[in-house]
Amino acid sequence: MAVINRFDDPESERNYIVAERAARIPATRALILIGIATFLSYITMNPMYFPREGVIAYTIAAGVFIAVLVAYYLLTQTRFYLEQRWVDLVLFTGLTAAMLMLIDALGDQAAITGISRFGMAIINMGILVIFASVGFIANARLFMIWAFTLLLLYVAFLAQADRSLIQKTYTLTNFSTFFVFSAFVNWDIDRRARKVFAANIALEAERQKTEELLYNVLPQTVAKRLRDGKAVADSFSDVSVVFVDIVGFSKLAQQLSPGHLVKLLNQFFSIADSCAERHSIEKVKTIGDAYLAVSGGTASSGQGALAAVNFGRDLIAEMKQRAEASGVDIKLRIGIHTGPVVGGVVGSSRLAYDYWGDTMNIASRIEGVADHNGIAVSSATYFECGSAHDFERAETLALKGVGETEIYRLKMTQASLAVTED
Structure with a gap:
């Protein structure tokens, strides 16, 4: 000494x-x-x-x-x-x-x-x-x-x-x-x-x-409220919910080894996280092979529906590039709906800030009718985007648990798939 x-x-x-x-x-x-x-x-x-x-x-x-x-x-x-x-x-x-x-x-x-x-x-x-x-x-x-x-x-x-x-x-x-x-x-x-x-x-x-780890799970403002012993429950009137799913994931799971499959999923989620950060989109969670994000929530500062569509377009473009490089044909379906949601933290373990409401369910159903490597949006999202993007004419589809809904499909031209920065 x-x-x-x-x-x-x-x-x-x-x-x-x-x-x-x-x-x-x-x-x-x-x-x-x-x-x-x-x-x-x-x-x-x-x-x-x-x-x-x-x-x-x-x-x-x-x-x-x-x-x-x-x-x-x-x-x-x-x-x-x-x-x-x-x-x-x-x-x-x-x-x-x-x-x-x-x-x-x-x-x-x-x-x-x-x-x-x-x-x-x-x-x-x-x-x-x-x-x-x-x-x-x-x-x-x-x-x-x-x-x-x-x-x-x-x-x-x-x-x-x-x-x-x-x-x-x-x-x-x-x-x-x-x-x-x-x-x-x-x-x-x-x-x-x-x-x-x-x-x-x-x-x-x-x-x-610990705080960095906590902020990776919860938005900073939410984490502070939890530390102060406050209940976390918020209401949002205009949030764009984005559901992303890998097409034919079950078939891929049969074709690929477990290690290769996990590696592929990690690449997909990492690219999605990168795109979300670029467009100020808030990642909510992953559900199996699906990715859930919102624009306009607690930790997102993007331009509402426009940022959500830009996020989806860039994610498809980057995943196409990765598919070409890896030789594994990965296609995505993306559904977006804009409307009111409730957000908050529930439970006492494995805390996460989650969102609930019909808007979440509708976005999920819209994702189910999107084209392979395509983006489908509701009329609420379409009208909020205005003329910023080129959509196909509206379709009226009967969505399970939702009923007849107007759907707009983004025209996925080569130019629109160029990766952009907001």
């Missing part, structure tokens, strides 16, 4: 620094306010015990310390503090200078406090390194630099102190305990925070994968 933890990816390291420093701002501010309150209480009490000169010296030193703490507090409200870790080093260098002034001021009052400058140094420096261990946030490297520098200064202070070797040794041992404990606290806080950050990144990546 590395002594100083760091993410290999520079971007992850930067994101961790900003996130961790931002997360710990409330605690940092609370610690700063505690420090300011402590100094203010001493400034208030000192006149009762210290002579005038001692009060002035302590107040000046405490004032410098408080000023640095106030600057520290104000910096935590800026983006600069979040992004620039080196500011911690500057702040704690200032606090170190202020603490040295405090030690000097208190040392002059040893006769009153009963604590020598020697004792004041170990107490106050110990408090400072503990404070710094939580003040250097996402900043273990710079904390170590600051703490080792402070340790060297303390060793220099001991070297010139008028004390015996045994006193100096024990004092250094005591301060080293503060130093080691504070270094461990800073390192361990950073180590744990990095683990949490890495776990959150992994969790977010999994959440995005």
Whole structure:
């Protein structure tokens, strides 16, 4: 394990620094306010015990310390503090200078406090390194630099102190305990925070994968409503429903091996998905060898019936090209009807956004009377398309479960079969 933890990816390291420093701002501010309150209480009490000169010296030193703490507090409200870790080093260098002034001021009052400058140094420096261990946030490297520098200064202070070797040794041992404990606290806080950050990144990546998977099954707006615990039920007054079916699929199933058949179906559905995306058609589901889509529903933004017909025309054109390349004669029938539908999500497992209504049934029946590699539409779809496409004259056919219905067949000329982009 590395002594100083760091993410290999520079971007992850930067994101961790900003996130961790931002997360710990409330605690940092609370610690700063505690420090300011402590100094203010001493400034208030000192006149009762210290002579005038001692009060002035302590107040000046405490004032410098408080000023640095106030600057520290104000910096935590800026983006600069979040992004620039080196500011911690500057702040704690200032606090170190202020603490040295405090030690000097208190040392002059040893006769009153009963604590020598020697004792004041170990107490106050110990408090400072503990404070710094939580003040250097996402900043273990710079904390170590600051703490080792402070340790060297303390060793220099001991070297010139008028004390015996045994006193100096024990004092250094005591301060080293503060130093080691504070270094461990800073390192361990950073180590744990990095683990949490890495776990959150992994969790977010999994959440995005789950959402992408969910959005492949459900429209984004629908998925959001489900996450919010809302019932999903919608009414649409003008939706073009497209039914696509492979002609003679049962015969193909007898001629082809299971593996080849599945491969062929996958190619068909993949081409249909591509055409649906190109024309902003919403895929609803596949039913055996059939493909169901709508134009004008929850997740489709195509131009209604026109987009539905364009989708069907391009799907037939692409499947013709694939049939020629594969040598397997695949023909499609496509039926389109425009009318009102109800959409929604039902059940609690294998969720899918589905559509219901007579419009669905009529589109299915129209598909059954379409020509091979042909598109048949209802009068509602025909009139919505206007003059954008060339249809044959209307036929009146008796559709099972529907009754007599006017049907229009798209003229499947070579020009009309050219793949287009809406």
